[in-house]
Amino acid sequence: MRLSIIGTGYVGLVTGACFAKQGHRVICVDIDPEKIQKINNGISPIYEQGLEELLKTYKDKITATINYQDALENSDVTFLCVGTPSLKDGSIDISYLKEATKQIATILRNKKTWHLIIVKSTVVPGTTQQIVLPLLEQYSGKKVGKDLGLAMNPEFLKEGVAIQDFLQPDRIVFGFYDEPSRNTLRELYKDFTCPLVETSLSAAEMIKYASNAFLATKISFINEIGNLCKHLGIDTYEVATGMGLDSRIGRPFLDSGIGWGGSCFPKDIDALIAWSKEIKEPARIIHSVKEVNAEQPLRLVKILQKHLPTIKGKTIGILGLAFKPDTDDIRDSRAIPIVKELLRKGARIKAYDPQAIGNFKALFPTIEYCASAVDVLSSDAVLITTKWKEFTTLDFKEKIVIDERRLAQAKNAKEYEGVCW
Numbered sequence: 001m002r003l004s005i006i007g008t009g010y011v012g013l014v015t016g017a018c019f020a021k022q023g024h025r026v027i028c029v030d031i032d033p034e035k036i037q038k039i040n041n042g043i044s045p046i047y048e049q050g051l052e053e054l055l056k057t058y059k060d061k062i063t064a065t066i067n068y069q070d071a072l073e074n075s076d077v078t079f080l081c082v083g084t085p086s087l088k089d090g091s092i093d094i095s096y097l098k099e100a101t102k103q104i105a106t107i108l109r110n111k112k113t114w115h116l117i118i119v120k121s122t123v124v125p126g127t128t129q130q131i132v133l134p135l136l137e138q139y140s141g142k143k144v145g146k147d148l149g150l151a152m153n154p155e156f157l158k159e160g161v162a163i164q165d166f167l168q169p170d171r172i173v174f175g176f177y178d179e180p181s182r183n184t185l186r187e188l189y190k191d192f193t194c195p196l197v198e199t200s201l202s203a204a205e206m207i208k209y210a211s212n213a214f215l216a217t218k219i220s221f222i223n224e225i226g227n228l229c230k231h232l233g234i235d236t237y238e239v240a241t242g243m244g245l246d247s248r249i250g251r252p253f254l255d256s257g258i259g260w261g262g263s264c265f266p267k268d269i270d271a272l273i274a275w276s277k278e279i280k281e282p283a284r285i286i287h288s289v290k291e292v293n294a295e296q297p298l299r300l301v302k303i304l305q306k307h308l309p310t311i312k313g314k315t316i317g318i319l320g321l322a323f324k325p326d327t328d329d330i331r332d333s334r335a336i337p338i339v340k341e342l343l344r345k346g347a348r349i350k351a352y353d354p355q356a357i358g359n360f361k362a363l364f365p366t367i368e369y370c371a372s373a374v375d376v377l378s379s380d381a382v383l384i385t386t387k388w389k390e391f392t393t394l395d396f397k398e399k400i401v402i403d404e405r406r407l408a409q410a411k412n413a414k415e416y417e418g419v420c421w
């Protein structure tokens, strides 16, 4: 098929590269000319395992442009993958989505053939039908369901393993407005062996939010259990194993630590809370999930103070700045509130992350960044804040080490303690 992808961030670029791998012709569109240039040179503008290799290998199948006209004229299916960031009140900012939709629709006004528009950005239930559809009709002068197709196909990829998640998903969900759209999506995904869940537009939107809210709930739940366990020195990881073997529960997302972050969970939880307010339905569980998460990183600092009562003037090493391993993404990283709290208490910070230093520097330009994990060890105590694999083999050289997650062997640490065990 001939596909265009609007917005080449994590989701758009991974989607484009993976569809190119599957033999489709892909044109990526972004408003950022630097990204476009990089993609056309086979360089990934973001760090994501395997992405650059795909861009290089399939360069004859994937191109990038800032020109909507070119992209729309040379494709039959368009994915909308622009960002939907949080506004101050927690609701999502759909201005990028609206703008992209208007631009697409304006160009489609003069296109003679049927065109399918698929919303892939995460949007609250009702958005595709109540916002995107009317804009498409208004700016194109065409009828959705007749001249244009419309679908909603949420993305469930995890940064760090995004390519694998895209190519081997647990399920593919799409909501469709009309039969031709449904059939086109079935055709597009025909080589995937996972279940295809075909729904209404708003059910597809809700599945995305419900999934992320449930995963965040699992993490906050095990963290709360972990906080209880801590009082008796119970190893929460043993508890999680015992619980997780129950097929109704499952082991994933039961790793207690300093909570969830990243570009999706915090934003999606906030959006769900804001939407529940708007429709006047209480979302009590989701509020609590957020509350537990806000407090959890500060527990790491409290534990540090057990070992190092005076933090003022001390140098604290931070291992891990990304919100999780294998990404350079620091959005809502749990290291952020920890560094803020340590600075507030008068500590000096030495930090290292294999990928995320550049991004973290933009937020904290004055703390010291180290070239390697070993360099961080010349501090008074070390906090492990992201579970990067390279930290598991580190010799901790008689340091006080406080670990957010179970980094099995904090080898040769003088004192070693975890948040939830």
Ligand SMILES: NC(=O)c1ccc[n+]([C@@H]2O[C@H](COP(=O)([O-])OP(=O)(O)OC[C@H]3O[C@@H](n4cnc5c(N)ncnc54)[C@H](O)[C@@H]3O)[C@@H](O)[C@H]2O)c1
Pocket: 006, 007, 008, 009, 010, 011, 012, 029, 030, 031, 032, 035, 081, 082, 083, 084, 096, 099, 100, 120, 121, 122, 123, 155, 156, 157, 158, 159, 263, 264
């Ligand atoms: N990152 C994830 O792990 C993930 C996973 C699932 C779903 N999502 C959702 O997918 C959507 C995109 O997320 P992301 O992380 O890829 O965002 P991102 O911020 O990394 O990328 C968005 C891209 O859209 C571009 N853009 C903005 N306005 C544009 C316009 N009018 N025309 C063309 N390009 C435009 C930006 O320049 C940027 O490159 C969001 O709704 C997000 O919630 C993200």
